[in-house]
Amino acid sequence: MNRNLFLILISGIAVVTGLGLMLSGCQPKADALPPLRIAAAADLKFALDTLLREFREKQGAFPVEVTYGSSGNLRAQIENGAPFDLFLSADMAFPEQLIRVGVGHPETLFPYAVGRLVVWAPKDSPIEVETLHERALLHPSLRKIAIANPEHAPYGQAAVAALKSYGVFKQVEPRFVLGENVAQTAQFIESGAADIGIIALSLAKAPTMEPKGRYWEIPLERFPRMLQGGVMIRSTKHPDQARTVIALLQSAHGREVLQRYGFILPGESSAAEPEP
Numbered sequence: 482m483n484r485n486l487f488l489i490l491i492s493g494i495a496v497v498t499g500l501g502l503m504l505s506g507c508q509p510k511a512d513a514l515p516p517l518r519i520a521a522a523a524d525l526k527f528a529l530d531t532l533l534r535e536f537r538e539k540q541g542a543f544p545v546e547v548t549y550g551s552s553g554n555l556r557a558q559i560e561n562g563a564p565f566d567l568f569l570s571a572d573m574a575f576p577e578q579l580i581r582v583g584v585g586h587p588e589t590l591f592p593y594a595v596g597r598l599v600v601w602a603p604k605d606s607p608i609e610v611e612t613l614h615e616r617a618l619l620h621p622s623l624r625k626i627a628i629a630n631p632e633h634a635p636y637g638q639a640a641v642a643a644l645k646s647y648g649v650f651k652q653v654e655p656r657f658v659l660g661e662n663v664a665q666t667a668q669f670i671e672s673g674a675a676d677i678g679i680i681a682l683s684l685a686k687a688p689t690m691e692p693k694g695r696y697w698e699i700p701l702e703r704f705p706r707m708l709q710g711g712v713m714i715r716s717t718k719h720p721d722q723a724r725t726v727i728a729l730l731q732s733a734h735g736r737e738v739l740q741r742y743g744f745i746l747p748g749e750s751s752a753a754e755p756e757p
Contacts (some may be wrong), residue, residue, distance in 0.1 A: 516544035517722040518564060520555040522571035522709065523664035524596060524636060524681035528690070528742040529569070532735055533726075543722055551662035553633025559714060560584055566717035567726060569709070571596055571635040571663075576712035585712035589723075592729045594744035596707035597682035598639055599696040603669060608677060608699045617677060617697070626656045627669040627678030635707060636663040640679040642704040666721045670694075682743035708747060 521529055524695060533545060548555070548565070558574040559565050560582060568585070570576050573592060579585030600617055601612050610617040629637035637659070640704045658675045660666030667684045669675040671693060685696045711730070729735050736746055737754040744754050 482605040487664065496727045509549060514543050515718070516517060517566050517719045517726070519567045519569060519726065520549045520559060520565040521547050521549050521569040522552045522555075522635070522684040523549045523569055523662035524683045524709075525549065525569060525662055526684070527740055528683055528744065531742075532729065534736040535603050535734070536729055536736070544560070544747075545726075548664070549664065551629065553635075554661070556656075558606050558634075562755065564716075565714055567711060567713055567723045569593070569711040569730075571707065571709050572706050573710040575635075576710050579712055579714070583650070584715060587712075587736075588709060589713035589727065591712075591731065592708050592710040592747040595701075595747060595749075596639070596705075596709055597687050597701070597745065598635065598643060598679055598704065599682050600677065600699065601667070601680050601685050601690075601694050601696040602677045603673075603694055604717050606676065606695070610677070610695055613723075614697050615649060615699070618644070618649060618653050620677075623656060623676045625658045625669075625675040626653055627658045627660055627666045627675035627680075629663040629666045629680075630659040630661060634660075634662050635664070636679075636681055639704040640705055645701045647718045666728055685743075686743045687717050709744075 488545055489757065529547060538605060539554065552570040552572060552575050555568065556570065557576060559568055559579060568576055568579065576585055580587045580590060600610050600615070602608050602617065607622065608617050608620045613620070628640040631637035631641045641650065658669055660669055663681045664684060666678055667680045667690060670678040670680070675720060681699060684690060685694065711727065713727070717723055
């Protein structure tokens with residue numbers, strides 16, 4: 482994937498990915514089915530695309546469209562009637578909120594992963610994030626520091642909590658550049674619009690970013706645990722397909738793919754670097 486395509490994929494505008502899946506058993510032709518529409522947190526971009534593509538190659542196809550964005554914005558869209566069938570959030574609070582207002586199906590609420598944060602800088606940066614850790618964000622050469630917008634992005638909220646836990650938030654806040662979601666935050670750093678930033682480990686480990694940067698993982702105890710979860714939308718006309726994707730995320734293969742991209746599974750401990 483070239484640089485331009487990558488920038489398009491993780492821009493602040495919601496990204497729609499057409500993918501194919503198939504339920505077991507007899508089904509109409511895939512092109513005759515309306516797509517299953519998934520609203521997914523931006524940190525899932527590479528992991529979910531990989532999982533759905535691998536499943537399609539093995540099982541066949543029913544059409545799926547995935548829109549990636551900040552969980553808070555996606556939650557608001559769904560609550561206001563956006564035609565999604567399944568919501569995969571970067572936290573549990575937004576799916577639970579959809580259930581409280583009668584939009585989410587309560588029996589389908591499920592956790593699927595725990596998110597992780599890293600301080601990420603381009604490979605050619607003079608700032609050695611691997612050794613400086615949180616102090617990298619205080620480097621005198623820094624002009625702009627990218628984080629996701631904490632008003633509606635769980636990764637932004639976690640970044641702010643981590644910075645406050647280290648006592649550096651007030652020092653670095655004037656340099657913030659806010660991404661609409663954590664994927665746009667990664668784009669800002671990768672493109673040079675910011676010098677350094679705090680992003681999801683799942684994006685730092687993506688094949689398009691891993692060769693281009695260096696990172697240090699922020700220990701999990703420095704911010705509230707980012708248990709990520711999903712819920713099926715009550716108005717869906719594709720409950721069987723939605724349940725298939727839920728089962729896929731919770732399957733052994735789904736869990737392996739999530740771990741491949743740096744997610745922790747619910748109930749498991751972190752492999753994060755210990756505190757110095």
